[in-house]
Amino acid sequence: MTRSLVALAAGLASLLPAAASAQANACRIPSRIERPRPDLPSASQPVRRLPIGSYTLAISWSPEYCRSRSSDRGGRSDMQCGGDSDFGFVLHGLWPDGTGKQWPQYCQATPILPSALIRRHLCATPSPQLMQHEWAKHGTCMPGTSAPAYFARSTAMFERLRFPDMDALSRRPLTVQAFAQAFAAVNRIPAGAVRVTTKKAGWLDELWLCTDKRFRYVACDAEQGGGAAAGQRLRIWRGYR
Numbered sequence: 001m002t003r004s005l006v007a008l009a010a011g012l013a014s015l016l017p018a019a020a021s022a023q024a025n026a027c028r029i030p031s032r033i034e035r036p037r038p039d040l041p042s043a044s045q046p047v048r049r050l051p052i053g054s055y056t057l058a059i060s061w062s063p064e065y066c067r068s069r070s071s072d073r074g075g076r077s078d079m080q081c082g083g084d085s086d087f088g089f090v091l092h093g094l095w096p097d098g099t100g101k102q103w104p105q106y107c108q109a110t111p112i113l114p115s116a117l118i119r120r121h122l123c124a125t126p127s128p129q130l131m132q133h134e135w136a137k138h139g140t141c142m143p144g145t146s147a148p149a150y151f152a153r154s155t156a157m158f159e160r161l162r163f164p165d166m167d168a169l170s171r172r173p174l175t176v177q178a179f180a181q182a183f184a185a186v187n188r189i190p191a192g193a194v195r196v197t198t199k200k201a202g203w204l205d206e207l208w209l210c211t212d213k214r215f216r217y218v219a220c221d222a223e224q225g226g227g228a229a230a231g232q233r234l235r236i237w238r239g240y241r
Contacts, residue, residue, distance in 0.1 A: 025086040027123035030079060033115050036132035041106035045137070049107050052141070053099035054221065057157050057209040058092035064203050064237045065090075080126040088166060091124040092206060093134035094154035096141045101224060104141035117148060124155045157215065162186045170236035177230035183207065192219030195227030196234065204236045 041047045066081035079085055097103050113135060118128045125131050131151070139150035164182045180194040195208040208227065210220035220227075228234070 025088065026084060027087070027126070028084045029119060029122050030083070033118055033122070034128050035115070036112060036118075036128040038112065039129075039133045039136040045105065047106045048102060048104050049141070050098045050102060050104040052096045052104060052143075052213060054097045054213060054218070055211045055215060056095045056097055057154065057211065058095060058206055059089045059158060059161070059209070060092045060206045061204045061236070062087035062090050063239045064199060064205055067237055067239075068199060079122065085126065087126060089161075089163065089207075090126060091121075091154060091158040092130070093125070093138055094150070094157065095138045097221070097224060105137045107141035110136050110140055110147070113147060117151065121151045121155050124158050125151075153215070166236060167238055170238040174234045174236070175230065176228045176232045176234050179204075179234050180230075187217075189217035190219050193217040195220055197226070198228045198232065198234065202228075202233045202235050204234055 062080060069081065080087055080090065095103065113128070113132055118131055121131065122128070125134070134154075135147050135150060139145060139147065142150060145153075164186050169179065169182070176196045176198070177191075180196055181191045184191040184194050189209075193210045195210070196204070197206045197208065199205045208220075210218055212218045
């Protein structure tokens with residue numbers, strides 16, 4: 001290992017004791033919850049009923065999400081990106097994967113989610129429309145799973161996650177591989193279970209965490225692809241601070 005890599009590894013290790021839970025810094029649920037629209041299959045997003053081979057827990061880096069949608073008020077959640085709430089990572093969803101490159105989706109018709117269920121999980125997924133989408137597209141493909149059970153499982157998995165010091169990481173040179181290793185270390189999961197996705201110019205977008213059918217973290221299936229290259233430079237938008 002070169003001297004520079006040794007120094008980087010030591011620097012990342014120093015961030016591990018500062019690991020924080022996935023809870024929002026501040027989450028204030030509004031008194032009025034927006035009713036989501038139906039989320040339905042389409043020609044480009046058809047029904048696919050396929051065997052499940054594994055699962056992916058997807059989490060989004062909220063500061064980057066809000067920055068990239070700052071000029072598109074219709075494409076973002078006001079609760080997530082405005083008001084008194086302050087989010088770091090948020091839960092995107094729990095996705096059933098197939099046994100090859102395709103995945104099941106929109107397996108059953110579903111009504112609009114009850115407002116009480118939405119409210120219960122808004123501090124994990126601060127968008128009623130995203131919750132409706134995740135249940136319709138992904139949750140309905142999990143056999144024997146109700147909407148309350150789907151969100152209870154995904155939220156519990158999310159809330160068990162821990163994170164390295166994101167502020168400190170954002171202020172130093174970083175690669176996709178180094179971040180994945182730091183994240184895996186604080187969660188005691190295989191580094192190969194972490195896929196990092198980025199926006200243009202290498203800004204952190206999401207983490208896709210791979211599990212087996214029993215929801216145990218395992219190395220991601222190379223055939224399914226996805227994620228940025230290990231050696232790519234990673235930048236973390238921390239907001240205006």
